Amino acid sequence: xxxxxxxxxVSPLVEIRALTKAYVRxxxxxxxxxxxxxxxxxxxxxxxxxxxGSGKTTLLNLIGxxxxxxxxxxxxxxxxxxxxxxxxxxxxxAATVGFIFQSYNLMPVLTAQKNVELPLLxxxxxxxxxxxxxxxxxxxxxxxxxxxxxxxxxxxxxQQRVAIARALVSDPRILICDEPTGDLDRKTADEIxxxxxxxxxxxxxxxxxxxxxPKAAEYARRVVHLDKGTLVDEAAH
Amino acid sequence: xxxxTDGRVSVIAKYLPLVxxxxxxxxxxxAFTLVSLMMAFLLIGLLQAVNSVISGGxxxxxxxxxxxxxxxxxxxxLPMRLLPQIAAxxxxxxxxxxxxxxxxxxxxxxxxPQFAVNPQRLYDTYPEWVLPEAQRRAFISTQDGAIAGKxxxxxxxxxVGDIIPLNSFIWTKTDGSRIWEWRLVGIFDGxxxxxxxxxxxxxxxYAQFDEARVAGARGLAGVFVVRVxxxxxxxxxxxxxxxxxxxxxxxxKTQSEQEFxxxxxxQLGNIGFILNAISGAVFFTILILTGYTMSQAVRERxxxxxxxxxxxxxxxxxxxxxxxxxxxxxxxxxxxxMVMATIIPPLVLPPEFPIRATADVWLFSAGAVVVLATAVxxxxxxxxxxxxxxxxxxxx
Numbered sequence: 001x002x003x004x005x006x007x008x009x010v011s012p013l014v015e016i017r018a019l020t021k022a023y024v025r026x027x028x029x030x031x032x033x034x035x036x037x038x039x040x041x042x043x044x045x046x047x048x049x050x051x052x053g054s055g056k057t058t059l060l061n062l063i064g065x066x067x068x069x070x071x072x073x074x075x076x077x078x079x080x081x082x083x084x085x086x087x088x089x090x091x092x093x094a095a096t097v098g099f100i101f102q103s104y105n106l107m108p109v110l111t112a113q114k115n116v117e118l119p120l121l122x123x124x125x126x127x128x129x130x131x132x133x134x135x136x137x138x139x140x141x142x143x144x145x146x147x148x149x150x151x152x153x154x155x156x157x158x159q160q161r162v163a164i165a166r167a168l169v170s171d172p173r174i175l176i177c178d179e180p181t182g183d184l185d186r187k188t189a190d191e192i193x194x195x196x197x198x199x200x201x202x203x204x205x206x207x208x209x210x211x212x213x214p215k216a217a218e219y220a221r222r223v224v225h226l227d228k229g230t231l232v233d234e235a236a237h
Numbered sequence: 238x239x240x241x242t243d244g245r246v247s248v249i250a251k252y253l254p255l256v257x258x259x260x261x262x263x264x265x266x267x268a269f270t271l272v273s274l275m276m277a278f279l280l281i282g283l284l285q286a287v288n289s290v291i292s293g294g295x296x297x298x299x300x301x302x303x304x305x306x307x308x309x310x311x312x313x314x315l316p317m318r319l320l321p322q323i324a325a326x327x328x329x330x331x332x333x334x335x336x337x338x339x340x341x342x343x344x345x346x347x348x349x350p351q352f353a354v355n356p357q358r359l360y361d362t363y364p365e366w367v368l369p370e371a372q373r374r375a376f377i378s379t380q381d382g383a384i385a386g387k388x389x390x391x392x393x394x395x396x397v398g399d400i401i402p403l404n405s406f407i408w409t410k411t412d413g414s415r416i417w418e419w420r421l422v423g424i425f426d427g428x429x430x431x432x433x434x435x436x437x438x439x440x441x442x443y444a445q446f447d448e449a450r451v452a453g454a455r456g457l458a459g460v461f462v463v464r465v466x467x468x469x470x471x472x473x474x475x476x477x478x479x480x481x482x483x484x485x486x487x488x489x490k491t492q493s494e495q496e497f498x499x500x501x502x503x504q505l506g507n508i509g510f511i512l513n514a515i516s517g518a519v520f521f522t523i524l525i526l527t528g529y530t531m532s533q534a535v536r537e538r539x540x541x542x543x544x545x546x547x548x549x550x551x552x553x554x555x556x557x558x559x560x561x562x563x564x565x566x567x568x569x570x571x572x573x574x575m576v577m578a579t580i581i582p583p584l585v586l587p588p589e590f591p592i593r594a595t596a597d598v599w600l601f602s603a604g605a606v607v608v609l610a611t612a613v614x615x616x617x618x619x620x621x622x623x624x625x626x627x628x629x630x631x632x633x
Binding site for chain 2: 061064066067086087090091093094095099101105107108109110114118119121122129166
């Protein structure tokens, strides 16, 4: 299935062709993605929906370079990332992708500031440059006054904002969000989704988000449905 | 080179907070592990300090001096008539004789070694001891004279002219008494710092000792001290001495003074082996304890380590972080233990017990830390390196 928003003249940022993924369970190989075709242009905000086991998180992990496909082509900004070695993929992730998880996955012993600085440890920045950059990211998500707080001193919504700041701090082109509001109440979820929408609209971040929540999906520009490892439906907002 | 060093420093400065934060994740557990490491290295440091004294402590002894003892044991005396025969062996410069006295001054806790010697022969064979000329002469001419090392005299507040009563647990006088009174006629010191540190023994005039002891024991010497002109010939001369008394009633065993001292200590058993065995047991115990702690710490942090990989940390950098964590933990604990092992002995031991955590002991401990950190850090580090991000994040 080709995306209606893709253009024949401009290459999409994410280009997926006949993508398959199989897991070996014991002696059996179980294919969870069956030849996915999908284009995601730069600046898109796409919600991946579908029932449990439909393969949406697997597809998200492949786009984020966290796992390798079993077959097909996965080209991001013209780069076939499935051909990268483990180290190359790590460097690519550091430069290109920011991750936001359902359970925030912050380092519990580090302050919000230090959590946000983590991805910058992989750069050549000095300590003060890292600190300045992290402060800007925290300010962007509205948590400048919570920089010295540890995760257990923050609410769920605040922790997710810190996670968003950490994802943003290295200025990646793609944000990968796995159920980013799954652990939050409606009001807080709307605030987080509004923030993601702002990052997409104002800063041009390409966002790929897995969600079960139809209300969350409404914040995306388009929604792609998967079922049993196949794209079954697509709708634009 | 400078640039590379600066680079390493900046990498350490960059990642150290991350390493420390991992250690501080469970403060109580880390504190207990650090205390265990500290106690283990305190023990290892002290044991190795003792071992160092035993195995290397006699190195100051002269290579031109040998001890001739009875072949069966140094506790078996030799007849004094052997002395001129030993002196006649080519290459022998001086010979003296020495008999362990085994006296107790006031209280058994005050024990210090005393030897009955011929004063002039002592001076000939031990030029390392120095004392004023008048006192040298007084020791030769005073039948019940004794000289004491400076450290010993200072410890007990003795001065020349004092009468020192010693209760010998070996030698009985002809009158049945074991109390021997000795007139202190001189106080000797070492000719250099090394010998000064050992000036805590006492020499007694053999003439008085031999005359006053029970008749059956007279005319016997414990060992002979043989000074040779050329240390390179020591081995050959020792063989000649022993050959001279071969198949006689008084077979001898001649060896360097250093070997004799070590042999003396080894009468108590192979102390070096025992100390190393205890150190090994302590090391093994701390290895298991710290290894379990590190493995547990990494198991608890699998999702966090997976997140680091998500952010772009390579498998090798995650391996390096866990190894750095293990090294930091072991170094901090060992450092605290070794500092204590260095500070405590001089505070609690008298100066004549030269048990010190020397540079050799620190070097040994540094090696032990590297082995420990690698052994306890490598298995969890490899586990962390092999974490598959998607499995870890999914809780598999």
